[in-house]
Amino acid sequence: MSNSHLFLTAGFPKAPLNNGVGRYIGQLQRVVIKFCKSHGSSKGVREFIESNLIDFSRANPGVAVYVKPRRHRGPSITAEFCNGETGYIDVKCMSRDEVYKWLNHFTTQSGKKVMRYRKLWHTESPSIQGVWSPHTFRDPALNLAKFPLENHAGPIIHQPSATELLIEMFKKQQLERSGESDGETKE
Amino acid sequence: MIVVRRLFQTFPTTGVVQGSRHFHRWLAPTLKTLNNRRKKMGPQEPSPRNTFAEWNYDAELYAFGQRLQEDFDKDALKQALLDQSFIQEQEHQQQEVGIEPGLEIQDNSKMSLEGDRLIQLYVEQYLSSTLPKLPKKYIRNIKAHLVNDEMLAYISKDLGMRDLIQRANYPVEEAVLARSFKSVIQALALSSGEDRACALVRDLVVSQLVGRDLTPFCTPDDPLEELKNHLKANGQEAPEPRLISVIGKNTILASYDVGMYSSKVMIGRGFGESADMAQSMACCDALWRAWDVGTKRKPLPFKLELLPLAKFAASTASP
Structure with missing residues (x-):
């Protein structure tokens, strides 16, 4: 996290209105494209309006498109989302494709304000087997026990198992044998 | 140095070099004056979207229907988004001018009642089909959580209906938003049948239960x-x-x-x-x-197709 992120609101990703659980509802509701009819900086926008705007409108019938020519002012795109938020982009000197790209970018947005995601996923039930409690895996025999218990006072002393005992005996035997054979070679 | 001074005297900086590249010495004072005037006027009321120049109500209504992937009858949708307060205001304005008040248009108050009945009935049908073991009392609790003014206003606000509703006051009140949402459901039932309207209620209202713990209601x-x-x-x-x-x-x-x-x-x-x-x-x-409402229940099926509403209404009415 950098300093520029300090004042961002933090949270988890959430679709507006649980969008997509039932049906998907596009969140972009209208777009206003402003441009100049003669200025060079609006060339890309003018080309876009001539050749791509009808296609965009057909592909996104849920978006109301307004085109607003204004003399000698820079071109811009204002997007309005269902939640009332707006997005703005200055498309000065952009090519036709770039304008198309930014317009399509707005169709993929929800309009929510930029947020620092604490995680990229969220769940209301993080544990499947249940949250741990002091009762989890507790020996039921302890219910009838009378305290203090002899075994439960002091540290747990590890008693060697039968296998460990056998291994120890075997090692001891090996040591004794090697000692005997050493003695034989010396003589 | 003297030459430079003389040059300045003969070509004073103000007014003469207008249009050329220069420091805009008028900019800051202008902005300051504008700001002072704005402060003097006090805080302004937010202007509703339909007062903007770029506003075409018919196009907006069409886009609204397309966004919900539904075909609305235009007149029905228009009526569904027409609040009582709007007609009252219009008639009041007519009276002030001296015209006999009387408008041919109808508001959505009747539609909203029918829409409310449809929503209530469908939500009850959905809940009693998906939670068959739950007693009626608790189904009613969950239904009350889903179908109330607060929830319906929240849904209609997030659908972008704030700008589309024709009403007198701005910002729009919760009750107006909820009434308009109910009327939109009824408008859909009128234009493309009750089944489509029920599907919309399922997708918008019932889907608010996703990931929600049901035990507080039960x-x-x-x-x-x-x-x-x-x-x-x-x-x-x-x-x-x-x-x-x-x-x-x-x-x-x-x-x-x-x-x-x-x-x-x-x-x-x-x-x-x-x-x-x-x-x-x-x-x-x-x-x-x-x-079957505990934390380990199966998730609710949100793509469920149910029997027609009339059959359910008849079955609940008979016993």
Whole structure:
């Protein structure tokens, strides 16, 4: 996290209105494209309006498109989302494709304000087997026990198992044998 | 140096070099004056979107229908978004001018009543089909959570209906938003049939239950009595509480673990800071398990197709 992120609101990703659980509802509701009819900086926008705007409108019938020519002012795109938020982009000197790209970018947005995601996923039930409690895996025999218990006072002393005992005996035997054979070679 | 001074004297900086590249010395004073005037006027009311130059109501209504992937009848949708206050305001304005008040248009108050009936009925049908074991009383609780002005206003606001509703006051009140949402549902029922309207209610209203814990809606006042009645009705033995374990007894962090048994089978388990509390929690747990509303229930099916609403209405009315 950098300093520029300090004042961002933090949270988890959430679709507006649980969008997509039932049906998907596009969140972009209208777009206003402003441009100049003669200025060079609006060339890309003018080309876009001539050749791509009808296609965009057909592909996104849920978006109301307004085109607003204004003399000698820079071109811009204002997007309005269902939640009332707006997005703005200055498309000065952009090519036709770039304008198309930014317009399509707005169709993929929800309009929510930029947020620092604490995680990229969220769940209301993080544990499947249940949250741990002091009762989890507790020996039921302890219910009838009378305290203090002899075994439960002091540290747990590890008693060697039968296998460990056998291994120890075997090692001891090996040591004794090697000692005997050493003695034989010396003589 | 003298030459430079003379140059300045002969070509004074103000006014002469207009249009050329220069420091805009007029800019800051202009902005300051504008700002002072704005301060003097005081805070302004937010202007509604339909007062902007770029506003085409017919195009907006069409786009709204397309966004919801529905084909609305234009007149029905227009009426659904026309609030009573708008007509009153218009008539008042006519009176002031001196025209006999009388408008041909109708508001959405009647439509919203019919839409409300449809939403209530469908939500009840959906809940009683997906949670068949849950008693009617608790289904009504969940329904009340889904179908109320607050929830419907929240949905209609997030659908972008704030700008589309024709009304007198701005910002729009909660009740107006909710009424318009109900009317839109009724408008859809009129334009493309009740089934489509029900599907929209399922996708917008019922889907608000996704990932939601249902147990707060299904908590009885007297859990032990409710459990006894439930077991009796199903022909099972009476419940028997047993203490599974106690931890931290006589401390403020005491924790009791109680299991509810019926014919030696554990049917519920609960924790609490006292034995009574743990027992009532265990009763609740047993009931939630029996009703399929606990934390381990299957998720609700949000793509479910149900029987026509008329059949359900007839079946609930007959008994």
